[in-house]
Amino acid sequence: xxxxxxxxxxxxxxxxxxxxxxxxxxxxxxxxxxxxxxxxxxxxxxxxxxxxxxxxxxxxxxxxxxxxxxxxxxxxxxxxxxxxxxxxxxxxxxxxxxxxxxxxxxxxxxxxxxxxxxxxxxxxxxxxxxxxxxxxxxxxxxxxxxxxxxxxxxxxxxxxxxxxxxxxxxxxxxxxxxxxxxxxxxxxxxxxxxxxxxxxxxxxxxxxxxxxxxxx
Numbered sequence: 001x002x003x004x005x006x007x008x009x010x011x012x013x014x015x016x017x018x019x020x021x022x023x024x025x026x027x028x029x030x031x032x033x034x035x036x037x038x039x040x041x042x043x044x045x046x047x048x049x050x051x052x053x054x055x056x057x058x059x060x061x062x063x064x065x066x067x068x069x070x071x072x073x074x075x076x077x078x079x080x081x082x083x084x085x086x087x088x089x090x091x092x093x094x095x096x097x098x099x100x101x102x103x104x105x106x107x108x109x110x111x112x113x114x115x116x117x118x119x120x121x122x123x124x125x126x127x128x129x130x131x132x133x134x135x136x137x138x139x140x141x142x143x144x145x146x147x148x149x150x151x152x153x154x155x156x157x158x159x160x161x162x163x164x165x166x167x168x169x170x171x172x173x174x175x176x177x178x179x180x181x182x183x184x185x186x187x188x189x190x191x192x193x194x195x196x197x198x199x200x201x202x203x204x205x206x207x208x209x210x211x212x213x214x215x216x
Contacts, residue, residue, distance in 0.1 A: 002052045005164055005181040010052060017045045054104050057209035059176025063146035066108045066196070066214040067176055068206040070188045072097040077202055082191045085115055085141055085151055090191040093198065093213055095206060103182050105165075106209040108152055108190060110175035111144030115151075116167040138165040138180070142173060147216050151191040154182050176209035190214075 002010060020041045028034040059067060076094035097103060118138045136156040143149045154163050164181040167173070182188075192198075196214040200206060206213070 001054050001056065002049070005052065005183070010048060013045055013048045017041045051099065051103065053102060054178075055102060057106070057176060057207065059106075059209045061110065061175050063110065063144050063175075064216045065212050066147065066150055066190065066192060067106070068095060068200075068208050068211040068213050069106050069108045069152055069179065069190070070095050070097055070103070070182075070206075070208045071101040072187070072206060074200050074202055074204045074206060075187070076189070077198060077200070079194065080191075082151065084117075084139055086149075086191065089194060090151070091194055091196055091198065091214075093190045093192065093200065094187055095190075096187045097182070102208060103186070104178060104208060105154055105180040105182060105188060106176050107142060107167075107173045107179045108175070108213065109142050109144055109147055109150050110173055111142045111147075113140065113167050113169050113171040113173060114143050114149065115139065115141035116165065116169050118163070118165060136163060138163055138167075140165065140167045140179065142167075148193055153189040153191075154180060155187045155189060156182065 021038050024034055024037045028037060072095040074093065075096045076092055078092055079089055080092045082088065082090045116138070120136055138154045139151060141149055141151045154165065156163055162183045166178065166180050173179070190213060192214050196216060198214050199212045
């Protein structure tokens with residue numbers, strides 16, 4: 001199953017790869033070189049397919065838990081000053097996605113969307129601390145009665161050139177459902193209440209929609 005954001009790219013890539021393989025078969029007479037070039041185009045096509053995959057995830061709905069919004073590795077757990085929406089101290093948990101991770105972004109909690117904003121910006125490498133405030137990004141805040149408010153931020157990386165955000169203010173959303181997509185390497189930051197019980201550790205790998213990041 002592939003994410004809808006990849007459908008056009010997959011169609012174009014299919015046409016290019018098929019045409020390239022046929023052209024190589026016609027023009028390249030050296031057998032080992034012909035095979036090498038054709039394999040290279042097939043590998044390229046497989047990488048495109050795996051990047052846009054959208055596996056089903058079984059989210060255990062729980063208004064007291066925050067699930068990971070993306071697949072990746074936990075690279076930040078620290079107390080910070082959140083300056084855009086809360087304007088106070090929060091616990092930041094950041095998950096870094098490599099280009100081979102699933103890049104679907106999912107809602108970490110269910111509830112009502114209070115805030116959704118896009119910010120143009122730079123394309124610093126996603127693990128650079130200032131990427132959270134200087135890179136292209138979107139900020140979304142969701143609230144439910146049990147957990148309260150959770151802010152999460154999609155942050156573009158050096159390779160990510162498009163962030164897709166489906167969240168609209170006043171929407172009612174389901175935990176673990178599709179919130180957006182980030183193309184080609186990036187990170188997602190979560191900003192949680194200080195009394196949150198963090199359930200992950202630095203460098204831990206997490207799965208979007210399934211791994212529990214924190215609980216109240």
